Amino acid sequence: MKNQHKILKQYFNVAVSVDNVVFGFDADGLKVLLISRGSEPFTGSWALPGDLISPEMDLEYSAEKVLKQLTGLDQVYMEQIQTFGRVDRHPFGRVFTIAYFALIKVENYQPHANSWAKDVAWFKVSEIPKLPFDHREILEYARKLLKNRIRTQPLVFELLPKYFTLTEVQFIHESILEEEFDVRNFRKKILSTGIIEETGRLQKNVTHRPAKLYRYNASKAKQLGFEGGML
Amino acid sequence: MKNQHKILKQYFNVAVSVDNVVFGFDADGLKVLLISRGSEPFTGSWALPGDLISPEMDLEYSAEKVLKQLTGLDQVYMEQIQTFGRVDRHPFGRVFTIAYFALIKVENYQPHANSWAKDVAWFKVSEIPKLPFDHREILEYARKLLKNRIRTQPLVFELLPKYFTLTEVQFIHESILEEEFDVRNFRKKILSTGIIEETGRLQKNVTHRPAKLYRYNASKAKQLGFEGGML
DNA sequence: GAGAATTATTGTACTTTTTACAATATATTT
DNA sequence: AAATATATTGTAAAAAGTACAATAATTCTC
Numbered sequence: 001m002k003n004q005h006k007i008l009k010q011y012f013n014v015a016v017s018v019d020n021v022v023f024g025f026d027a028d029g030l031k032v033l034l035i036s037r038g039s040e041p042f043t044g045s046w047a048l049p050g051d052l053i054s055p056e057m058d059l060e061y062s063a064e065k066v067l068k069q070l071t072g073l074d075q076v077y078m079e080q081i082q083t084f085g086r087v088d089r090h091p092f093g094r095v096f097t098i099a100y101f102a103l104i105k106v107e108n109y110q111p112h113a114n115s116w117a118k119d120v121a122w123f124k125v126s127e128i129p130k131l132p133f134d135h136r137e138i139l140e141y142a143r144k145l146l147k148n149r150i151r152t153q154p155l156v157f158e159l160l161p162k163y164f165t166l167t168e169v170q171f172i173h174e175s176i177l178e179e180e181f182d183v184r185n186f187r188k189k190i191l192s193t194g195i196i197e198e199t200g201r202l203q204k205n206v207t208h209r210p211a212k213l214y215r216y217n218a219s220k221a222k223q224l225g226f227e228g229g230m231l
Numbered sequence: 232m233k234n235q236h237k238i239l240k241q242y243f244n245v246a247v248s249v250d251n252v253v254f255g256f257d258a259d260g261l262k263v264l265l266i267s268r269g270s271e272p273f274t275g276s277w278a279l280p281g282d283l284i285s286p287e288m289d290l291e292y293s294a295e296k297v298l299k300q301l302t303g304l305d306q307v308y309m310e311q312i313q314t315f316g317r318v319d320r321h322p323f324g325r326v327f328t329i330a331y332f333a334l335i336k337v338e339n340y341q342p343h344a345n346s347w348a349k350d351v352a353w354f355k356v357s358e359i360p361k362l363p364f365d366h367r368e369i370l371e372y373a374r375k376l377l378k379n380r381i382r383t384q385p386l387v388f389e390l391l392p393k394y395f396t397l398t399e400v401q402f403i404h405e406s407i408l409e410e411e412f413d414v415r416n417f418r419k420k421i422l423s424t425g426i427i428e429e430t431g432r433l434q435k436n437v438t439h440r441p442a443k444l445y446r447y448n449a450s451k452a453k454q455l456g457f458e459g460g461m462l
Numbered sequence: 463g464a465g466a467a468t469t470a471t472t473g474t475a476c477t478t479t480t481t482a483c484a485a486t487a488t489a490t491t492t
Numbered sequence: 493a494a495a496t497a498t499a500t501t502g503t504a505a506a507a508a509g510t511a512c513a514a515t516a517a518t519t520c521t522c
Contacts, residue, residue, distance in 0.1 A: 008246075008323060011283040015242040016316070016327055052242040055325040059316025083314045083329050085247070085290025092239060094286040096247050096327065098314050167499075184501070185481065202489095208497040209488035398470075415472070416510065439469040440517035 014094040018063045019050030019135065021081070021099065021142035022073065024106040024122055025159040029175040032128065032139065033111060035070055036119035041091050042132035048139065049117065050097065063100045070117040072110070077103045077158040079149075081142055089134050097133075101142045103158035150176050154195055154226055157216035163199060165211035166190065195221040245325040249294045250281030250366065252312070252330065252373035253304065255337040255353055256390040260406040263359065263370065264342060266301055267350035272322050273363035279370065280348065281328065294331045301348040303341070308334045308389040310380075312373055320365050328364075332373045334389035381407050385426055385457055388447035394430060396442035397421065426452040 022033035034046040049070040053062035068074045081099040089095065106122070113120040123129070125143065128136075149155050156172050170186050190196065196214045203210035253264035265277040280301040284293035299305050312330040320326065337353070344351040354360070356374065359367075380386050387403050401417050421427065427445045434441035 011246040012244050012324055014245060014247055014286050016245055055245045058318050080313060082311060087289050093243055207490045209499050211499055438519045442470055
């Protein structure tokens with residue numbers, strides 16, 4: 001028994017962290033939220049909001065908590081992506097990191113740096129600065145996964161405001177998929193799914209014909225068992 | 232610095248394991264490989280082949296090594312599934328487990344119990360015994376993932392022998408997707424992808440009309456950039 | 463060796479989905 | 493009133509998906 005203890009001890013000396021890839025969307029296109037690191041290692045560097053997690057806390061909960069502590073974001077859509085575990089990925093020791101992606105409605109949140117995060121800011125996915133650890137790899141993996149998810153699940157509505165135009169729905173798809181669609185065909189397709197509905201409202205204060213505002217019908221999507229293919 | 236060390240130590244005391252969901256396929260349908268545990272906890276129980284991983288080894292490599300050590304299987308197709316991290320999932324302490332799935336050609340391998348595995352055996356996916364830890368949850372997640380993957384990627388050929396009949400291709404799809412297809416339409420579809428080719432050979436020693444034997448054309452699939460949709 | 467048994471193989475008509483393509487509508491600004 | 497800017501809409505052709513059943517090639521049995 002004493003011997004078994006000793007054997008076990010050799011395994012119980014690694015750490016686990018969570019890294020979040022937080023996607024947002026505005027008129028500029030797809031964005032990612034980064035923090036400016038205020039502690040070692042890589043102090044001062046822009047990085048994915050992530051942190052070591054406490055051994056007493058469930059994994060899912062840890063992911064939410066890390067995000068909230070560093071950025072103030074709470075109650076957002078999150079999904080586990082992948083675990084990254086190269087031996088030398090962290091200078092302080094063996095740290096496995098479990099990556100999550102989060103989708104938020106930019107208009108609803110005001111991210112603010114907290115805890116050891118010195119700053120927090122949105123970056124266009126095409127203008128990401130140099131990132132520490134294997135964060136670049138994690139980010140690219142997250143983008144790939146988002147692309148795949150968006151073809152079969154109604155995730156874009158997690159990124160769009162409550163009321164949105166069909167042009168916005170098209171633009172967000174084009175931003176994420178890096179591919180253009182025909183306006184008429186896109187509208188026909190997205191409306192034929194039945195998961196978005198007219199609200200009767202119109203855009204205001206625009207210098208051109210105002211677009212109709214639509215809204216996502218989550219219960220309809222659920223009812224349709226939506227794993228069916230958006231585009 | 233001393234202080235920082237102390238803070239860090241509170242994180243570096245968890246363990247990480249790998250659990251493999253190994254799928255195989257034969258005339259009976261889809262199978263999963265389980266080992267009979269020869270060490271604590273849950274000694275004697277059938278379980279997914281998994282083990283704690285050494286802090287000095289890369290994650291991907293660990294997954295392969297654990298599988299090889301317990302079952303003798305080597306050089307198989309593996310893919311990371313998910314990480315499971317409930318606080319109480321392991322009685323010895325905080326253990327995060329990273330689940331992988333592996334696809335093997337049953338005819339090419341003779342699994343044999345090694346290391347602390349007392350036995351190893353294939354189980355039909357519909358006849359899985361009670362499993363320890365959260366292995367049941369991991370297995371179900373793996374089946375779900377396999378279902379999704381198989382619709383868009385040519386993974387079934389990792390499970391089929393080198394030469395196979397179209398009937399086998401159809402049967403494996405039906406087993407995994409739990410759904411039946413029309414014979415004529417299925418054949419048209421699978422042949423139209425261009426990723427399998429006739430070999431000129433025929434089935435032997437069957438008590439009915441012998442079927443043509445086909446073979447997977449991996450380079451053609453790669454050339455077609457196969458993310459395109461199998462069925 | 464003739465007939466039974468068993469599984470393999472193949473085509474066509476119909477329906478649905480996808481694709482390509484451009485003119486008109488409604489607001490603001492000058 | 494004209495210019496500017498974006499929103500909105502339909503149709504025909506092509507492609508893909510679906511439903512459906514008769515014939516072919518082997519072994520087995522008598």
